[in-house]
Amino acid sequence: MTQRVSNGVGGLAHEQPDHVHLNGNGNSNSVANGTNGGVLTVRRKMDRKKSSPMMPAFMVSAPGKVIVFGEHAVVHGKAAIAAAISLRSYLLVTTLSKSKRTVTLRFPDIDFNHTWNIDDLPWSTFSHPSKKKYYYDLVTTVDPELVAAIQPFLADVSPHKDSHERKVHQNSAGSFLYMFLSLGSQSFPGCQYTLRSTIPIGAGLGSSATIAVCLSAALLLQLRTLSGPHPDQPPDEARLQIERINRWAFVYEMFIHGNPSGVDNTVSTQGKAVMFQRKDYGMPPSVRPLWDFPELPLLLVNTKTAKSTQHEVAKVARLKNTHPKLVGSILDAIDKVTESSHELIEEQDFDTENEECLRRVGELMTINHGLLVSLGVSHPRLERVRELVDHEGIGWTKLTGAGGGGCSITLLRPDVPRKKLDRLEEQLEEEGYQKFETTLGGDGVGVLWPAVIRNGMDEDEEGGMEIDLENFLKAEGNEGVEKLVGVHGGGGEREGWKFWRVES
Known part of the structure; x- marks a missing residue:
């Protein structure tokens, strides 16, 4: 059995045997040395607690979608085509210092802000051998016992909102906690996840799925279970990464919608377009990627x-x-x-x-x-x-x-x-x-790592405009968000953003 690890965004994932232990830098602690003094030095170094520097703030973005052809006919077993649009959601991920043991979900566009103490969350329920899931698992149903374990942590979400708003906030919080607890562990660092979106809510444009995709990609990146995206990534590897993000985004959608088609999160993850068809409502739909959609x-x-x-x-x-x-x-x-x-x-x-x-x-x-x-x-x-x-x-x-x-x-x-x-x-x-x-028909999920807009600078140059929480929150409306962090930012594609791209 092997454990898959990667050196983060832009790095290639590689396989490590389970018996090799990794230090904070991803290097093996199994060191051969011909002298006792050398071994002693290594042991002393090993005995020291490794400092793990905070992960830099980074950003994930995913597109909304429209159905281009086939509405309503698709309900009756016919095919339909859905495609990505360049309206997107943007998630800023900020890692907190070691002493801060909290996780915060903040969606200012819908006036939602809630914080949990990481150590208080029901880790024991989610890590039980019969319940534990791993990043590579295919999860096709939401476990009622795990949903029940989350409920006490939703009770104090947005208590002063009206029933409709509170339901929306609790759904967002619940689906996030389900993913966070399934993928993470109690040693997960304190984080803040802040989301802004340029997609109208409730207009049939897949806004919920874009949040699912952003959070899925963010958590998998933090766990270092994704390699890339990078320009030279082989198509097969990119497909695997996309599928991994999509699977966990679907878990988020299942928590909210019960039995979603999976089309919204698939388009949002991979971009371009899909042709989908559901002939039997007891089975998932057939979803065929259209990688070359113009x-x-x-x-x-x-x-x-x-x-x-x-x-x-x-x-x-x-x-x-x-x-x-x-x-x-x-x-x-x-x-x-x-x-x-x-x-x-x-x-x-x-x-x-x-x-x-x-x-x-x-x-x-x-x-x-x-x-x-x-x-x-x-x-x-x-x-x-x-x-x-x-x-x-x-x-x-x-x-x-x-x-x-x-x-x-x-x-x-x-x-x-x-x-x-x-x-x-x-x-x-x-x-x-x-x-x-x-x-x-544009790009799917993308990453800005670190959260720095380069504004025409060469890849090797240092510097650029750092996106911090304050200026992200201050960006006014769609135009402000697009101008600050937008993938296209009022012109061509912005330097720094990278995408998992697969072409047939």
Whole structure:
């Protein structure tokens, strides 16, 4: 049996036999020396308690997602395509001094802040031989006994909030503690996890999954069970790392949602896009990564109209029961649109700069939207966005997700005049919409280690702008967060951010 360890971000994980003990630097203490004096010196060094310097503050980021093709049809056994968007969550991980034995979860965007004493947490329950999990395990269910052990530590979370807010905060706290206790140990250093997000909450954009992915990656990095990400990482190794992060992000999602599809956390972890299909609700869905999915220019508009996925899904189910053949044919047509879009994007000569290629994808989006309208899942606010976009000739629009409110996505025509986009933005703002210019099909989980933005400096140069807790908390709104730590920060990709990238 071997123990897998790594020298942290950018280092290559390697195998160590269990009988070799590692010191704080990851070096073997099994030393051969020909002289007694040398052995004695080594022993004295070994007897000294090794100082373990604090891990530098680092940052993890993960993207939200949209469903591009196949909404509602996917509920009835058809395929759908979901893709990452460049709106992201950002998690700053700060290690505390040795004397501070606390762990803090802080999400200022939802006014959530809670601290636990590490030594008071139910480690004995989670470390029992029948319950203990390891970073490489596949966890497919949440253990009711472990959930019960966490409950006393959620009782004093956000006691002065209303019932809805408190439930959200307790869900976040509970799922974090479940992961923290499963992966960590009582010797884990005191830490603060602070999360900011540019993703609207409750809009069907996978905001919960981005938190899951950020926390999963952060904990695995702290445990030194991930190698990379680094530019020369072999694809197979990158896939393994991505899968490890994704598995534990799914545990977080299971704690909150019970039986999630796993699609949101998969897209958020690996980026790009996936094609997914669930033919049997007793089984997990088939999820096929689309590693070569192109980056496409996207306009995302939040209608700010509350939606209920459950209500819209039930509406389509009732319609199908009343008109089984007709609705069945509509769902089949949506499935054909999804299949056609996949074939189109996989064509060797598909070019995101080519207007004809974009037009063909855009037309498929328009058809998909029309079929969803025929199922009754659009909304006047969604149709108004489509009307405004069509009037300006800016691109091709469809609803994304369950409909009945929520968000729309528009594939932008190439070289749209800035004047037209500004005019549309003014109109949308006037009518109470929230608009984001984003990219479809970008990178998945990324790491900024240490939390320093290099701002054009060479990799070998020292220095850069350090991201500390104070300036992270002070960043105002989405623009402030993007300007301070954003992967794209108002321009191209920022120096310092690294991603696990896998291309077929």
